[in-house]
Amino acid sequence: MNVTLTPSRVAGTVRAPPSKSYTHRSILAAGYSGEATVRDALWSADTQATARAVELFGGDIDRRDDGTLEIDGFDGRPAVPADVIDCANSGTTMRLVTAAAALADGTTVLTGDESLRSRPQGPLLEALADLGAEAESTRRNGQAPLVVTGPLTGGTVSIPGDVSSQYITALLMAGAVTDEGIAIDLETDLKSAPYVDITLEVLADFGVDARKTDDGFAVDGGQSYAPAGGEYAVPGDFSSISYPLAAGAIAAAEDETVRIEGAHPSAQGDSAIVEIVERMGADVDWDRDTGTIDVSGASLEGIEVDVEDTPDLLPTIATLGAVADGDTLVTNAEHVRYKETDRVSAMAEELGKMGVETTEERDSLTIHGSASELEGATVSGRDDHRIIMALALAGLVADGETTIKGADHVDVSFPGFFDMLEELGVALERRE
Numbered sequence: 185m186n187v188t189l190t191p192s193r194v195a196g197t198v199r200a201p202p203s204k205s206y207t208h209r210s211i212l213a214a215g216y217s218g219e220a221t222v223r224d225a226l227w228s229a230d231t232q233a234t235a236r237a238v239e240l241f242g243g244d245i246d247r248r249d250d251g252t253l254e255i256d257g258f259d260g261r262p263a264v265p266a267d268v269i270d271c272a273n274s275g276t277t278m279r280l281v282t283a284a285a286a287l288a289d290g291t292t293v294l295t296g297d298e299s300l301r302s303r304p305q306g307p308l309l310e311a312l313a314d315l316g317a318e319a320e321s322t323r324r325n326g327q328a329p330l331v332v333t334g335p336l337t338g339g340t341v342s343i344p345g346d347v348s349s350q351y352i353t354a355l356l357m358a359g360a361v362t363d364e365g366i367a368i369d370l371e372t373d374l375k376s377a378p379y380v381d382i383t384l385e386v387l388a389d390f391g392v393d394a395r396k397t398d399d400g401f402a403v404d405g406g407q408s409y410a411p412a413g414g415e416y417a418v419p420g421d422f423s424s425i426s427y428p429l430a431a432g433a434i435a436a437a438e439d440e441t442v443r444i445e446g447a448h449p450s451a452q453g454d455s456a457i458v459e460i461v462e463r464m465g466a467d468v469d470w471d472r473d474t475g476t477i478d479v480s481g482a483s484l485e486g487i488e489v490d491v492e493d494t495p496d497l498l499p500t501i502a503t504l505g506a507v508a509d510g511d512t513l514v515t516n517a518e519h520v521r522y523k524e525t526d527r528v529s530a531m532a533e534e535l536g537k538m539g540v541e542t543t544e545e546r547d548s549l550t551i552h553g554s555a556s557e558l559e560g561a562t563v564s565g566r567d568d569h570r571i572i573m574a575l576a577l578a579g580l581v582a583d584g585e586t587t588i589k590g591a592d593h594v595d596v597s598f599p600g601f602f603d604m605l606e607e608l609g610v611a612l613e614r615r616e
């Protein structure tokens with residue numbers, strides 16, 4: 185599907201979709217349990233990949249009409265899957281499920297789409313091998329397809345912290361049901377650290393004790409997963425909230441408001457987007473008790489933003505920077521290159537088609553902004569949900585039409601994204 189947007193003013197009230205990160209973890213945690221109910225789960229292409237994996241490990245997932253998931257788990261012992269696990273486009277699924285597969289008494293094969301088959305898995309495979317499993321890339325290049333043979337007993341392992349925090353999450357979630365537990369020593373500083381905080385929060389909510397240590401993280405073995413009262417509720421997603429928030433900041437009139445509901449505080453580092461748009465000059469009010477954010481339009485100024493903890497915000501910040509006056513410098517961005525696409529280059533190149541000048545370094549992106557220079561263009565969504573959504577924001581204020589090719593990939597994290605834009609008053613057309 186291609187989507188064409190024309191310049192639009194936005195206003196109105198929208199609801200944040202449920203968090204993708206919390207949904208992945210709670211579906212897998214429910215899989216590790218005897219049984220559990222997950223309410224308000226995100227049902228997107230990525231979270232369905234995790235659900236499929238839980239079923240292949242012997243779990244059963246029943247999705248009710250209201251979106252609630254009733255999950256019969258595999259009770260700490262994944263069965264050997266009867267088929268290859270297709271993780272589709274989802275890095276989180278591949279990392280978390282690879283460690284779960286290492287608990288099974290047999291061999292699991294994991295694969296994914298072309299993008300996922302180019303992302304780094306090597307440090308996790310080495311860690312699992314150090315812990316007693318066999319874990320290999322079929323092409324011996326650290327990328328999927330992966331072949332994992334368990335069971336793993338546990339122990340102490342060291343791993344780099346600057347490639348993906350998902351390796352740590354994967355080891356902590358699996359470690360809780362090993363015999364010996366797992367202690368993780370970080371070889372380098374941890375990037376995307378708040379995502380491990382999310383993991384610790386979900387583990388605690390499922391009655392599993394895991395902790396930070398002087399050298400990294402640790403989880404004792406022999407634990408059981410069970411949420412209090414048998415139920416777990418997923419909070420709203422701040423990476424997804426970044427899009428309506430940025431839309432309001434760049435395309436709401438000064439006397440109009442975009443209201444976002446479902447924005448309750450949690451461990452998500454991406455809630456930093458509220459402070460970022462505020463620092464750029466937008467008029468923002470976040471009522472943490474009611475979980476409501478109000479934003480009105482204003483002229484924005486370029487700022488410096490460190491995305492070490494918040495890699496998924498880079499595309500949104502790049503568009504905000506393109507609209508702001510002056511330079512926006514995004515630092516600590518190297519790990520943003522290891523996502524569905526190299527998002528640093530993708531945003532530089534696609535915004536470039538819209539007349540935006542950028543300066544790209546390995547670890548940073550400077551956007552030389554100016555709203556008056558944004559021109560509508562035909563751009564590629566790069567088969568990457570966040571690139572598509574960030575470019576759609578640019579289309580709200582560009583001069584003339586903006587067409588985004590391959591826009592259906594928003595279903596990875598935000599299936600209702602274009603419906604939400606329409607609810608806010610955006611004029612757009614979908615073409616198959």
Ligand SMILES: O=C(O)C1=C[C@@H](OP(=O)(O)O)[C@@H](O)[C@H](O)C1
Nearest residue numbers: 205276348349350376379495496
């Ligand atoms: O654990 C998670 O839910 C995620 C961790 C982050 O990845 P890295 O840890 O690989 O940076 C983030 O970019 C991804 O969208 C979701």
Ligand SMILES: C=C(OP(=O)(O)O)C(=O)O
Nearest residue numbers: 273274275276496523524
């Ligand atoms: C990078 C992302 O997810 P994943 O790593 O799960 O593919 C994302 O949602 O932006």
